[in-house]
Amino acid sequence: MPLDHTKLFALVDSAIEDVVAPNAAAVDKDGAFPEEAIGALAAAGVLGLTVPEEFGGGGGGLDAAAEVVRRIAVACGSTAMIVGMHYSATAMLVEARYETVLREIGAGRHLTTLAFSESGSRSHFWAPLSTARSEGDQVVLDARKSWVTSAHHADGYVWSSRPLAAEGPMTLWYVPRKTPGITVTGAFDGLGLRGNDSCPIVAEGVTIPPTAILGADGAGLDAALGVVLPWFLVVNASASLGLIQAVTAATTAHLVSTHLKHVGQTLAQQLPARARLARMQIEADRNRTLIADAVAAVGAGRAEAPLLVLEAKASADQGSASAADLAMTACGGAAFRREVAVERRFRDSRAAQVMAPTTDALWDFVGRALCGLPLLDPGPDAATGDEAAE
Ligand SMILES: Cc1cc2nc3c(=O)[nH]c(=O)nc-3n(C[C@H](O)[C@H](O)[C@H](O)COP(=O)(O)OP(=O)(O)OC[C@H]3O[C@@H](n4cnc5c(N)ncnc54)[C@H](O)[C@@H]3O)c2cc1C
Numbered sequence: 001m002p003l004d005h006t007k008l009f010a011l012v013d014s015a016i017e018d019v020v021a022p023n024a025a026a027v028d029k030d031g032a033f034p035e036e037a038i039g040a041l042a043a044a045g046v047l048g049l050t051v052p053e054e055f056g057g058g059g060g061g062l063d064a065a066a067e068v069v070r071r072i073a074v075a076c077g078s079t080a081m082i083v084g085m086h087y088s089a090t091a092m093l094v095e096a097r098y099e100t101v102l103r104e105i106g107a108g109r110h111l112t113t114l115a116f117s118e119s120g121s122r123s124h125f126w127a128p129l130s131t132a133r134s135e136g137d138q139v140v141l142d143a144r145k146s147w148v149t150s151a152h153h154a155d156g157y158v159w160s161s162r163p164l165a166a167e168g169p170m171t172l173w174y175v176p177r178k179t180p181g182i183t184v185t186g187a188f189d190g191l192g193l194r195g196n197d198s199c200p201i202v203a204e205g206v207t208i209p210p211t212a213i214l215g216a217d218g219a220g221l222d223a224a225l226g227v228v229l230p231w232f233l234v235v236n237a238s239a240s241l242g243l244i245q246a247v248t249a250a251t252t253a254h255l256v257s258t259h260l261k262h263v264g265q266t267l268a269q270q271l272p273a274r275a276r277l278a279r280m281q282i283e284a285d286r287n288r289t290l291i292a293d294a295v296a297a298v299g300a301g302r303a304e305a306p307l308l309v310l311e312a313k314a315s316a317d318q319g320s321a322s323a324a325d326l327a328m329t330a331c332g333g334a335a336f337r338r339e340v341a342v343e344r345r346f347r348d349s350r351a352a353q354v355m356a357p358t359t360d361a362l363w364d365f366v367g368r369a370l371c372g373l374p375l376l377d378p379g380p381d382a383a384t385g386d387e388a389a390e
Contacts, residue, residue: 073242
């Protein structure tokens with residue numbers, strides 16, 4: 001049966017209104033993983049949304065996922081981030097038809113995420129230094145992952161390593177969180193997105209079956225760029241859009257309801273405040289339009305789709321940081337305190353630009369695409385076997 005978007009969004013909106021939004025301030029203040037919110041969203045069909053119906057999921061596409069993440073982000077950036085990483089990792093599991101886990105995700109019982117970034121190659125996720133080696137009939141992984149959203153809470157990770165035996169920069173695996181040898185180190189104490197539980201993971205002698213491979217040995221980079229990246233870029237851009245819309249709404253509410261009693265005017269009657277608000281709204285609409293076109297281009301298989309998804313995240317990264325900045329000034333000292341719901345969004349808005357591909361990397365990728373160059377240079381960034389032993 002085709003996905004009923006109206007019904008889905010109604011269920012999602014109820015979960016947001018009843019659980020996600022009321023918990024958002026405490027999630028931020030305490031740096032707490034939004035367990036209750038993820039439970040409510042799972043019950044609304046959010047976790048299983050993008051799993052094909054044949055595996056018991058909702059059969060939703062990138063368009064539905066992007067809209068769900070945007071709606072969540074209006075209320076809580078941390079929760080949106082967790083759901084966005086779940087969709088990005090699920091895309092790879094769908095591609096690999098990783099049935100056992102897909103059935104669990106489809107039933108809303110399993111949370112996943114990406115474990116790509118590493119302490120050695122940092123934001124250059126395309127060049128993992130972590131290793132995979134055969135030992136008997138098993139595979140052994142060693143790694144130092146630097147940032148993994150939902151690290152303590154995901155049931156399993158879509159994981160990058162150097163190849164087992166093949167040529168190429170990367171192989172992908174599915175690694176259950178409770179596999180012996182996995183250690184999630186520390187707790188997340190960040191500037192923003194404080195509930196997203198993005199922590200380092202050390203893997204020492206982690207033994208998994210060869211069937212945990214996602215795709216072919218050595219073909220992980222093609223999958224990371226061709227399958228995972230479009231989902232990640234679009235859901236990440238959608239989270240930034242939700243954030244822009246949230247700060248714009250909060251700023252509007254503050255400007256129209258706050259009075260300068262000595263002159264009998266509201267803040268909305270002051271030109272600089274209105275001009276800032278207008279720039280925020282333009283940022284929201286510009287990014288909404290670009291993301292919608294990128295999603296439509298992916299759906300229709302248009303030739304410019306890869307370029308548009310890169311542009312969408314680069315634009316929304318900047319747009320959210322700039323809109324939140326404008327909101328902080330438009331709302332004045334009231335925004336500097338927590339009394340207007342702007343300060344949390346301002347901190348949350350700083351993350352997207354440094355999430356790989358970072359804005360710097362995306363500008364480079366877009367420029368390369370325009371010049372007919374490959375996204376990545378073969379060679380200089382690829383790890384050697386010696387470095388991989390790190
Ligand atoms: C909230 C949050 C959640 C995250 N969740 C995940 C996750 O779930 N999974 C995951 O795999 N990763 C995750 N990451 C990691 C993220 O994707 C990046 O890898 C990480 O933020 C990069 O930080 P760094 O200090 O290693 O950056 P660095 O690589 O040290 O870069 C520092 C700065 O230099 C710039 N720079 C670096 N190299 C170049 C270059 N060649 N040209 C131009 N500029 C360059 C970068 O753009 C950046 O601005 C998360 C990050 C954040 C902030």
